[in-house]
Amino acid sequence: MGNRIALTGNEAVALGMKQIAPDVVAAYPITPQTEVVQIFSQYVADGDVDTEFVTVESEHSAMSAALGASAAGARAMTATSSNGLELMFEVVNITASLRLPIVMPIVNRAITGPINIHCDHSDVMTIRDSSWILLFGENAQEAYDNLLMANRIAEHSDILLPVAVNMDGFIISHAVENIEIVEDEVVKEFVGDYYPEKYLLDAANPITMGPVDLQDYLFEHKRQQIEAIKKVSGVVRQVSQEFAELTGRHYDLFEEYRLDDAEVALIAIGSTAGTAKAAIDNLREQGIKVGLLKIRLYRPFPAKEIVEALKGVKTIGVMDRAESYSNTGGPLYADIRAAMYDVGGTAQVMNIVYGIGGRDMTVRDLENLITQLQKVTETGEIEERIIHYGVRD
Amino acid sequence: MGDSVKKPGWKDIPIGGRIEDAGNSQKYYVGGWRTRRPVWIKENCIHCLFCWVACPDAAIVVEDGKIQGFDYDHCKGCGICARECPAKSPAIQMRSENIEDQFDS
Numbered sequence: 386m387g388n389r390i391a392l393t394g395n396e397a398v399a400l401g402m403k404q405i406a407p408d409v410v411a412a413y414p415i416t417p418q419t420e421v422v423q424i425f426s427q428y429v430a431d432g433d434v435d436t437e438f439v440t441v442e443s444e445h446s447a448m449s450a451a452l453g454a455s456a457a458g459a460r461a462m463t464a465t466s467s468n469g470l471e472l473m474f475e476v477v478n479i480t481a482s483l484r485l486p487i488v489m490p491i492v493n494r495a496i497t498g499p500i501n502i503h504c505d506h507s508d509v510m511t512i513r514d515s516s517w518i519l520l521f522g523e524n525a526q527e528a529y530d531n532l533l534m535a536n537r538i539a540e541h542s543d544i545l546l547p548v549a550v551n552m553d554g555f556i557i558s559h560a561v562e563n564i565e566i567v568e569d570e571v572v573k574e575f576v577g578d579y580y581p582e583k584y585l586l587d588a589a590n591p592i593t594m595g596p597v598d599l600q601d602y603l604f605e606h607k608r609q610q611i612e613a614i615k616k617v618s619g620v621v622r623q624v625s626q627e628f629a630e631l632t633g634r635h636y637d638l639f640e641e642y643r644l645d646d647a648e649v650a651l652i653a654i655g656s657t658a659g660t661a662k663a664a665i666d667n668l669r670e671q672g673i674k675v676g677l678l679k680i681r682l683y684r685p686f687p688a689k690e691i692v693e694a695l696k697g698v699k700t701i702g703v704m705d706r707a708e709s710y711s712n713t714g715g716p717l718y719a720d721i722r723a724a725m726y727d728v729g730g731t732a733q734v735m736n737i738v739y740g741i742g743g744r745d746m747t748v749r750d751l752e753n754l755i756t757q758l759q760k761v762t763e764t765g766e767i768e769e770r771i772i773h774y775g776v777r778d
Numbered sequence: 779m780g781d782s783v784k785k786p787g788w789k790d791i792p793i794g795g796r797i798e799d800a801g802n803s804q805k806y807y808v809g810g811w812r813t814r815r816p817v818w819i820k821e822n823c824i825h826c827l828f829c830w831v832a833c834p835d836a837a838i839v840v841e842d843g844k845i846q847g848f849d850y851d852h853c854k855g856c857g858i859c860a861r862e863c864p865a866k867s868p869a870i871q872m873r874s875e876n877i878e879d880q881f882d883s
């Protein structure tokens with residue numbers, strides 16, 4: 386099924402958007418996401434897709450236009466990176482609160498200050514408490530596949546929350562890969578048409594969206610959001626199952642790689658997971674029992690399932706491509722530590738903050754790191770629980 | 779908490795704060811926002827309905843094409859009606875809320 390073609394992550398995502406053919410795309414270019422918008426707008430200009438493409442003057446307007454379109458009843462998308470996400474932040478939160486199932490690829494890039502255009506996860510981590518559903522891919526194939534599944538998850542009647550499809554800036558967005566593309570008609574059928582139950586242009590059933598919501602009701606509306614969030618894992622699994630039947634490509638909430646008998650486990654998000662697999666294969670040959678847990682669904686956080694998968698692991702290295710400036714490590718570390726608390730146990734959990742501003746994390750780096758974690762497993766001694774890996778003293 | 783009327787819980791209200799029954803703002807008392815109120819001087823009124831057109835709320839009460847007065851549950855006291863009134867002797871005067879009784883009687 387499908388064709389194999391060489392595409393960059395950005396090209397794959399733009400192609401996926403064309404195949405989904407949303408009613409409205411409103412987007413503003415920002416490195417490294419620019420090509421997504423550029424290529425998609427070319428599809429529109431060439432008549433390859435009949436999406437209404439709105440060229441806006443900023444990301445705040447991009448998300449506002451997507452929100453308006455979605456509220457009106459359209460299937461709406463946008464895409465961004467880094468400071469673009471920060472500029473749209475206000476509306477990002479409102480789309481989730483208004484329960485509008487917008488889909489947005491985020492090409493992850495460091496938040497500027499000082500200026501940096503390269504990959505880390507400091508952008509997306511700022512919306513982790515927004516009730517957006519956050520999916521991550523390890524490579525362009527997964528970014529493409531996650532995109533094709535995103536509308537089904539967002540628009541599910543139990544969910545009705547926006548979904549961000551994340552991929553690492555440059556490392557995935559600009560690297561060419563051999564990708565298996567799903568045929569246009571198959572995508573069309575899988576994604577399906579969008580029929581919102583309530584929308585503003587339904588003149589026969591007029592409604593109001595986004596009115597003032599004070600002490601007497603806001604809490605109840607937030608409780609509804611939590612209820613939807615509780616159901617996300619189930620829906621992600623169900624949609625991924627259908628996708629697997631169609632394509633043979635299997636996805637879950639996270640991927641376990643050589644984790645069954647592992648004593649040392651890395652937990653990683655994004656492209657570093659691929660690098661980690663190579664390092665794990667090398668060290669397995671030397672008899673080190675090491676495995677990987679790769680996060681696909683980061684929000685909501687599948688804490689229970691992750692803890693279950695980590696049973697028997699003695700040392701856990703949580704890889705964060707962002708800091709939280711809390712003196713308690715990166716965001717993923719906080720999530721994992723909190724999850725582990727519920728089960729007690731004796732596993733050592735350490736944090737490796739790495740790759741900030743696009744700093745390379747090579748196979749050798751990861752081998753080195755795994756060796757350090759292995760040493761902790763053997764001696765039980767930890768010098769520093771939170772390591773900023775690769776930073777110069 | 780402690781409300782005398784029990785409000786519906788999260789399972790029983792539309793998601794996202796949507797209001798799904800049209801026109802229900804009429805049930806909502808917003809007259810308390812006013813610091814000044816328009817007072818109608820019936821004998822000066824020529825029933826041109828300018829005030830009815832200009833009111834940004836829907837607070838001018840009209841029956842059979844004739845002004846009846848104001849809906850003080852919804853009038854915000856913006857004064858636009860008084861400003862737009864073309865009658866030679868003004869048919870709407872804005873009065874301070876705290877002396878309303880003098881003019882209501």
Ligand code: SF4
Pocket residue numbers: 815816832833834835836837838848852853854855856857858859860
């Ligand atoms: S004061 Fe303003 S709100 Fe009140 S009736 Fe006049 S125009 Fe309408």
Ligand code: SF4
Pocket residue numbers: 822823824825826827828829830845859862863864865869870
């Ligand atoms: S604008 Fe003045 S004159 Fe005209 S209907 Fe209203 S109150 Fe009467």
